[in-house]
Amino acid sequence: MNRILLVEPDQYLAEVYSSALQHNGHIVSVARTVSQSVNLLDAEQFDLMILELKIAQHNGIELLYEMRSYVDWNKIRIIIHSSVPEQKMMTSKTMAQLDVDKYLFKPRTTLSELCQSVEQIMSRQYS
Amino acid sequence: MTAQTYHKQQIEDDKSRLFIALAEQMKAPLIKASRTAELARMMQDNTRLNEIEYIADMGLDLIDSYILSLKLQAAGEDVQLQSVSLSATLNDVAHSLQKLQSANSFDIELHIVGKYGPIMAHPAGLHAALMNIGKVLMTAQSEREITSRPVIKLTARRTPRGIAAGIFSTVDGLDAATFAKSRKLYGTAAQPLSQLTSENGAGIFIADSLLQTMSSSLRVSHYKKLSGLAATFMPSQQLTLV
Numbered sequence: 001m002n003r004i005l006l007v008e009p010d011q012y013l014a015e016v017y018s019s020a021l022q023h024n025g026h027i028v029s030v031a032r033t034v035s036q037s038v039n040l041l042d043a044e045q046f047d048l049m050i051l052e053l054k055i056a057q058h059n060g061i062e063l064l065y066e067m068r069s070y071v072d073w074n075k076i077r078i079i080i081h082s083s084v085p086e087q088k089m090m091t092s093k094t095m096a097q098l099d100v101d102k103y104l105f106k107p108r109t110t111l112s113e114l115c116q117s118v119e120q121i122m123s124r125q126y127s
Numbered sequence: 128m129t130a131q132t133y134h135k136q137q138i139e140d141d142k143s144r145l146f147i148a149l150a151e152q153m154k155a156p157l158i159k160a161s162r163t164a165e166l167a168r169m170m171q172d173n174t175r176l177n178e179i180e181y182i183a184d185m186g187l188d189l190i191d192s193y194i195l196s197l198k199l200q201a202a203g204e205d206v207q208l209q210s211v212s213l214s215a216t217l218n219d220v221a222h223s224l225q226k227l228q229s230a231n232s233f234d235i236e237l238h239i240v241g242k243y244g245p246i247m248a249h250p251a252g253l254h255a256a257l258m259n260i261g262k263v264l265m266t267a268q269s270e271r272e273i274t275s276r277p278v279i280k281l282t283a284r285r286t287p288r289g290i291a292a293g294i295f296s297t298v299d300g301l302d303a304a305t306f307a308k309s310r311k312l313y314g315t316a317a318q319p320l321s322q323l324t325s326e327n328g329a330g331i332f333i334a335d336s337l338l339q340t341m342s343s344s345l346r347v348s349h350y351k352k353l354s355g356l357a358a359t360f361m362p363s364q365q366l367t368l369v
Contacts, residue, residue, distance in 0.1 A: 009270040009325035
């Protein structure tokens with residue numbers, strides 16, 4: 001069982017993704033904005049964050065930089081799950097710098113693939 | 128390049144950008160429908176079929192608005208503007224937006240200041256434009272932290288230039304400069320209205336295109352403490368004479 005922070009601005013998709021992740025045995029907290037994410041990161045402990053980069057008023061990458069600047073949040077694994085293609089948003093160098101575990105292109109990622117990615121990353125973490 | 132060729136090229140560029148914006152925006156309902164179907168299978172929950180239907184309808188409405196904007200653009204000066212009752216249209220739009228309450232919890236309010244005659248507009252185009260603006264504002268509102276119950280307000284009021292129809296909400300981040308910039312960015316940027324919504328807001332640009340065919344256009348406006356978008360229309364001269 002992993003504690004996941006799902007950063008998803010779309011209320012409907014947030015409910016769909018969190019239902020699927022909960023169905024797979026994870027504990028999920030949802031944030032729709034960057035400030036909600038920071039508040040949740042402050043208040044709770046998470047193993048993994050699933051992040052949409054397109055967030056109103058802020059860019060998800062800003063949140064990533066913010067996170068990686070705090071030691072407490074450095075251990076949190078990160079999956080970017082965005083409707084923006086990887087090559088448009090991030091170079092492999094930036095991915096490595098920000099310690100991003102996986103970049104999933106939302107339109108092409110099924111719920112099963114998302115859940116599988118979570119399993120893979122978390123099993124690597126604890127192996 | 129002559130001025131006329133340049134103008135034609137500009138129209139073609141705008142059409143392409145609007146099409147790209149629509150295509151990008153259509154990914155949202157398609158992702159929702161596809162993932163909901165997968166979740167329904169995963170959870171063996173057939174009640175989610177209604178949600179898929181609703182999401183598909185939203186996508187279809189957006190495509191219909193886009194097609195209507197193209198048809199009206201193609202008609203050019205031959206667009207048949209008619210006398211339209213703005214208050215009746217706003218009332219109708221408010222009711223249609225109210226039906227979306229199953230997905231979003233908003234107060235939809237109608238505020239029509241004063242009495243006035245009809246305006247000159249294309250009835251279906253006006254309805255589609257107002258609906259699209261309302262939907263984008265509702266999406267934007269649903270992405271914000273909820274501090275009090277969200278409000279979407281539809282208004283009509285007389286201005287020195289004509290009669291203005293507006294849709295307002297408690298969402299901040301919309302100002303004239305941001306909106307002017309977004310008009311240049313849509314079709315190329317992932318989030319042309321990033322201060323407003325995480326989506327690309329194609330509905331607003333389709334609404335703008337529809338309104339331009341009626342010799343109007345969208346502008347950022349404020350109503351009391353709410354901000355939103357409004358368009359001004361000429362009063363119907365024909366009925367003024369009557």
